[in-house]
Amino acid sequence: MRLPDHIYNALKPLFAQHADWHVARMPEHPHLRGPGTHFPDLQGLNQAGSGDQFLRFHREMVRIFKWVLANTPGPAYPYTPWPRLPDWVANLFESSRPGFLAEAYQETNRLVIEGTADELGNFIEATRLSSHPVRGIHNRTHGTVAAYERQTFGVSNPLLVDAQMDSSRTAPHNEHFWGLHGWIDEVFAEWQRLHDEIVDQSPLDPALGGHGHGGHPHHEVGVVNQPAASVSVDESKIFKPIWEE
Numbered sequence: 613m614r615l616p617d618h619i620y621n622a623l624k625p626l627f628a629q630h631a632d633w634h635v636a637r638m639p640e641h642p643h644l645r646g647p648g649t650h651f652p653d654l655q656g657l658n659q660a661g662s663g664d665q666f667l668r669f670h671r672e673m674v675r676i677f678k679w680v681l682a683n684t685p686g687p688a689y690p691y692t693p694w695p696r697l698p699d700w701v702a703n704l705f706e707s708s709r710p711g712f713l714a715e716a717y718q719e720t721n722r723l724v725i726e727g728t729a730d731e732l733g734n735f736i737e738a739t740r741l742s743s744h745p746v747r748g749i750h751n752r753t754h755g756t757v758a759a760y761e762r763q764t765f766g767v768s769n770p771l772l773v774d775a776q777m778d779s780s781r782t783a784p785h786n787e788h789f790w791g792l793h794g795w796i797d798e799v800f801a802e803w804q805r806l807h808d809e810i811v812d813q814s815p816l817d818p819a820l821g822g823h824g825h826g827g828h829p830h831h832e833v834g835v836v837n838q839p840a841a842s843v844s845v846d847e848s849k850i851f852k853p854i855w856e857e
């Protein structure tokens with residue numbers, strides 16, 4: 613469901629380029645990334661580094677989200693990253709693909725210890741670089757939550773307007789985006805601790821953020837506040853519910 617209105621209104625403009633970032637990573641859109649574009653360092657989903665960029669880009673989003681929560685007037689919104697997928701999502705996975713989640717968690721843990729950040733991101737998202745049979749917990753959760761919410765609350769429920777989880781344009785407005793990405797961010801933080809990287813999950817003022825990581829939600833040096841090419845893309849093949857495989 614959509615976040616409370618005061619939070620939704622505050623963060624919507626800050627994450628307006630989230631969808632452009634995802635669209636620019638698609639292998640068929642090389643002209644939307646690289647030197648001279650909004651995303652000069654961005655790798656395609658089929659290129660090395662894409663999984664690493666996925667983790668770091670969304671780290672920055674989570675940090676900006678925390679800043680918005682701390683600095684937006686109105687009722688406090690308690691934010692708790694999912695400790696792992698909540699039961700109502702896990703049960704949907706389990707009934708469609710028994711054992712999928714247990715195996716996915718196991719491989720996630722293995723990559724936190726033995727993998728690179730790129731391999732971890734590739735597996736969790738999944739990019740085109742992971743061929744593991746239980747890859748893609750991120751994409752599958754986006755698709756599964758979207759379909760579940762439509763079935764449960766109704767397609768035209770006002771609280772799903774501009775907040776569908778199966779579109780990168782609207783998903784950041786949904787409360788579960790932050791539950792899911794909070795979980796992913798904690799997994800990445802654990803990887804960082806085990807690999808002697810500094811972990812910074814502190815709230816980030818969006819006016820100060822955005823120094824690389826393959827592109828930033830809004831203020832890219834040199835191309836400030838120009839809308840990126842707004843290519844509308846059907847993401848239904850990327851964000852499919854777990855029962856449609």
Ligand SMILES: [Cu+2]
Nearest residue numbers: 630634670780
């Ligand atoms: Cu995203």
